[in-house]
Amino acid sequence: MAKRSSLLAYTLSRLLLALPMLFILLTAVFVVLRILPGDPITALYGGRAPPDVVADARARYGLDKPYWDQYVIYIRQVLTLNFGTSLTDPYRGKGILDTIVQKLPGTIELSIGAMAVATTVGVLAGLVGGVNRDKPIDVAARLYGTVIFAIPIFWLGLMFQLVFGVQLHLLPTSQRFSLTPPTQVTGLLTIDSILAGSWPNFVDAIRHLVLPCLTLGLYLSGFFTKTVRANLLLTVESDYAEAAKARGVRWRSIVYRYAFRNALIPVITVLGLQFAILFSGAVITERTFAWDGIGTLLLNSINSKDYPMIQGTIVVYAFIIILVSMVIDIINGLIDPRVRY
Amino acid sequence: MKRSILIAIVVVIVIVIIGAAVAVVLLTAPPRTLKIDLWYNSTEHYGPTEPAVAQVLKSSLEATGKLTVNLRSEPWTTYTDDFGNQRLPFFLLGWYPDYFDSDDYVSPFLSTSGAASLGSGYNDSQMNTWLAQEAASTDDTVRAGIFQQIQNKLATDVPYIPLWQNPSDVEYSNTVSDVFLHPVSVKWFVMNKTGATAITGGTTDSITSMDPASAYDYFSIEMINQLFDTLLVYDTQATTLVPGLATVVPTVANGGISTDGMTFTYHLRPNVKFADGTDFNSTVMKWSIDRAIKLNIPGSAAFLLYDVGALGRSQANGNNTPVGAITTPDPATIVFHLSRPVGFFNGLMAFSVSAPVSMKAYNNTGQQLDAVGKVVGTGPYNLTSYTPSQQVIMTANPNYYQPGLYAARGIPRIPVLNQVTLTLSYTAQTLKQAIETHAIDVAYRSLLPADILDLKNRATSLNLKVDIGTNPRIRYLVFNVHTAPFNDVRLRQAIAYAVDRQVINTTVFGGLSVPIYSMVPAAMPYSLPVFQTVYGSSPNLAQAKSLLAQLGYFMSLGILIARDRE
Numbered sequence: 062m063a064k065r066s067s068l069l070a071y072t073l074s075r076l077l078l079a080l081p082m083l084f085i086l087l088t089a090v091f092v093v094l095r096i097l098p099g100d101p102i103t104a105l106y107g108g109r110a111p112p113d114v115v116a117d118a119r120a121r122y123g124l125d126k127p128y129w130d131q132y133v134i135y136i137r138q139v140l141t142l143n144f145g146t147s148l149t150d151p152y153r154g155k156g157i158l159d160t161i162v163q164k165l166p167g168t169i170e171l172s173i174g175a176m177a178v179a180t181t182v183g184v185l186a187g188l189v190g191g192v193n194r195d196k197p198i199d200v201a202a203r204l205y206g207t208v209i210f211a212i213p214i215f216w217l218g219l220m221f222q223l224v225f226g227v228q229l230h231l232l233p234t235s236q237r238f239s240l241t242p243p244t245q246v247t248g249l250l251t252i253d254s255i256l257a258g259s260w261p262n263f264v265d266a267i268r269h270l271v272l273p274c275l276t277l278g279l280y281l282s283g284f285f286t287k288t289v290r291a292n293l294l295l296t297v298e299s300d301y302a303e304a305a306k307a308r309g310v311r312w313r314s315i316v317y318r319y320a321f322r323n324a325l326i327p328v329i330t331v332l333g334l335q336f337a338i339l340f341s342g343a344v345i346t347e348r349t350f351a352w353d354g355i356g357t358l359l360l361n362s363i364n365s366k367d368y369p370m371i372q373g374t375i376v377v378y379a380f381i382i383i384l385v386s387m388v389i390d391i392i393n394g395l396i397d398p399r400v401r402y
Numbered sequence: 403m404k405r406s407i408l409i410a411i412v413v414v415i416v417i418v419i420i421g422a423a424v425a426v427v428l429l430t431a432p433p434r435t436l437k438i439d440l441w442y443n444s445t446e447h448y449g450p451t452e453p454a455v456a457q458v459l460k461s462s463l464e465a466t467g468k469l470t471v472n473l474r475s476e477p478w479t480t481y482t483d484d485f486g487n488q489r490l491p492f493f494l495l496g497w498y499p500d501y502f503d504s505d506d507y508v509s510p511f512l513s514t515s516g517a518a519s520l521g522s523g524y525n526d527s528q529m530n531t532w533l534a535q536e537a538a539s540t541d542d543t544v545r546a547g548i549f550q551q552i553q554n555k556l557a558t559d560v561p562y563i564p565l566w567q568n569p570s571d572v573e574y575s576n577t578v579s580d581v582f583l584h585p586v587s588v589k590w591f592v593m594n595k596t597g598a599t600a601i602t603g604g605t606t607d608s609i610t611s612m613d614p615a616s617a618y619d620y621f622s623i624e625m626i627n628q629l630f631d632t633l634l635v636y637d638t639q640a641t642t643l644v645p646g647l648a649t650v651v652p653t654v655a656n657g658g659i660s661t662d663g664m665t666f667t668y669h670l671r672p673n674v675k676f677a678d679g680t681d682f683n684s685t686v687m688k689w690s691i692d693r694a695i696k697l698n699i700p701g702s703a704a705f706l707l708y709d710v711g712a713l714g715r716s717q718a719n720g721n722n723t724p725v726g727a728i729t730t731p732d733p734a735t736i737v738f739h740l741s742r743p744v745g746f747f748n749g750l751m752a753f754s755v756s757a758p759v760s761m762k763a764y765n766n767t768g769q770q771l772d773a774v775g776k777v778v779g780t781g782p783y784n785l786t787s788y789t790p791s792q793q794v795i796m797t798a799n800p801n802y803y804q805p806g807l808y809a810a811r812g813i814p815r816i817p818v819l820n821q822v823t824l825t826l827s828y829t830a831q832t833l834k835q836a837i838e839t840h841a842i843d844v845a846y847r848s849l850l851p852a853d854i855l856d857l858k859n860r861a862t863s864l865n866l867k868v869d870i871g872t873n874p875r876i877r878y879l880v881f882n883v884h885t886a887p888f889n890d891v892r893l894r895q896a897i898a899y900a901v902d903r904q905v906i907n908t909t910v911f912g913g914l915s916v917p918i919y920s921m922v923p924a925a926m927p928y929s930l931p932v933f934q935t936v937y938g939s940s941p942n943l944a945q946a947k948s949l950l951a952q953l954g955y956f957m958s959l960g961i962l963i964a965r966d967r968e
Contacts, residue, residue: 099479103486105701107447107478108520109500109510111709115486118700150619151608151791153701154769163790219831227835235832236825239841242789351829353791364445366479 068394072387079383083376090375091135094368095128101148101366122148135372144373149365152358157373160358165377166248167237167354168343171277174270175339175346176332178278183285184328190286191293191324192316202286210283214342218276218349225272233269235351240265277346281335288331292324326397333389337382435470436887436950438463441484441493444475448496448877449568450830450850454910456494459879462902466943468950469900485521491885495520498620498875500706501749502586502641504545504929507876507922508552509533511562523884524561538663538743540654542927545745549928553920557932560894563879564921564933565903569914570873571854573837574844576865580813581844582639583871585925586752587627588846590796590824591782591817592638592808595843600821604842608791608827612777613770614757615694618703620847621826623754628796628822630757630779631803633668633687634748638811641925643748646807647671647682647758647780651748663743668751670734674803676760678778684730690758692722693766703755711750712740782817791827838864855912872916876923892949898937899946 102119119125123134138145144157152160190202226234233239238250243257251270254262296302297320305315344356351357355374362370440463442456453475460471476484484490499506510516513533517524529552536548556562572588574581577596582589595601607621614630617623635646643651648668652658658667674682691707695715698704708715708723716724729737740747750756763778764770770777777785780803783796798817805815828836834853837845849857858868879901881888888894903917918924919931919939937945 098483099477100483101479102700103482104479107482108486110705111515112519114705114709117698121700150610150701153610154616154699222835227838230839233841234835235828236792238792239825241787241795242793351827351832353827364477
């Protein structure tokens, strides 16, 4: 009972702290975008239209107003969850939030898949390494952890495309889908295919997911490998493991039933930290695989200086990262009795 | 002893004085070359080849031995802001025409207002007079004569140096036929595939809007050209206009254009229906043109109608065209009364912004959604599925009004295939992979030059056809004629002598680009290779050097070094 109410207080305080954080971020993004040189409307016409046409377009978007007025309008828009409309091609005239909502499932699908790959491969490699400490297989696992983390994502992606797409013709190398997309319900093509009851659609969605998820997942797995291995070594050498050993519990049982489980607790904390890296990695992965997600959206908007779209995307990014790290904190508290709020 | 010390001191002093004098002379000597900045866009607005082009230009200018070129680059948003505000003195730019008339290759560059928007600041009253004359005339002989004068003056004044046209290319499976690389619009509705009723295509482009009042980027216009029709349309292969929704192409001879070039009359085809079953007539046509002008959606091509096309936009008339500018004497006739002669008005009536939309499905208060059932035109195809940035599917319009439109061209019935499925937003690399693995039947826009060549070389073994044509987009250098040192015409001429178009073509584009010697490309009427005539087709370094020597910058103490921003 006491724990639950303190958890509630903790969650509330985290949420309240998140608000000024978001506000500072919003202001920083607004200021940085205005300080940087360049203009989305002149770029839109590229010198093709007469000056009065350009001026008229700028006025319609309120870009002729003083910065202070633009800032007030912007904050008011964010508070009402209306981020305005996009200024530049290819989203010109479309609602910011609508566009983000439309792109988000792509990134979510990619992130979940990549996280699945990262935890599976990372935990397995860390476990194998930790159990066989200093044997060749441990050295191999450690080497893997370091090398995979140092490889640039786009290079790894290009290699996968070359091998599995161009040479072996096994998997598609780009996009989220080749067939006619199923009726949009969640936007997650795998789920929507199941809902539509279409097996070929589901297979198509999975086939497209394989290479991008492997690329991003393997990249992230290096960190998991190292964390799991280090924690496993700590726990196997801990007093309770020694005690169990002294009581004649089998070594295999000590490792898998006690040490390994405890070694996973810090992994969950790492999972939270990895989310920010996952999102930045997703931007590059999306670019490499022509993946239609908010990473691609953010890159395009930065290129065209689409103020409202950049602002909206960053707010959504920040919101998700704050939310995920909070959820991870809470899960941590639930599974680890030592954690107190 | 003392004497020798004295001599030694004197010698040292003399050496120091001589040394100091030499140092002063060396340090204050005039620069041996003129330092200039050449700007290019760094965010691939013109593709990934831009830095290589800049590098080639730098080498060919530095081959004169009298110029040092400093390459500078900016992202597109900053670039347009800077050149539009006259802050770039010497830079690379490109132009894709809005309408297929030679006027669109001269007026935007050489008229005072156009030159200000495009960052050259060129301003010449004689030129403005000629431009007004050629734009007003529909007489070929008269126009040819004026265009000759315009291009000659362009080569003398050199506010721009025309360089090259990019290749345009399409790659398709051996089983596909009737793919025509048309400069305005590739017509998916004439393509055929052996033993199939559907075809799949892929592009790196995406669609901004399928509303004619909003679209102003290549692939959006491409979509509108399949789903909608215009009064006039282009031939399958040439840039000749043929009747679309109109029964004839207006000319002065057939009375469709008034002798003063200010009134254009179009007779409309009867019994044309929109995809939603509503009738097409002159009222709908007028309403559609007014709608585009009234909405004047930022980033749209509406200004081509009310500004370039001289139809006007009247605040008093609810931001529509002014009262009387468009009249509809009967349901089958529409008359445009322009505020000044516009010889190329027919070209504007073939542009996507002029496509009529259903009055039932559209309103004139806002942009139309890009959704099935909302995109309602009279074109050969109907929109049947659209997932933004991913896929678009078009299916044959069963009520298409003019299946025999291209019968004379050997295509008895359009649309030829029942369905076209296009995958959008490929990257150049993944588009190449998709066509190479036959995941799609047709790849259209845009592959990298090296990949085009690679596919061309392996076409037979890959069971592909690779067609290479010329892109209507011209690429050129711009001088801001008011910024030192480029305000001296001799420097601009020297650079015109020094540029090496052939090296750009061979080293950057693998021989696929087309060098150009006028802003009016060779395929357009009245084009004259004036830069070839005046400056030659290969670099003339002797002439360039002699002009640069005349400039006299080199004797000053480096004061007249070009500055990038003032």
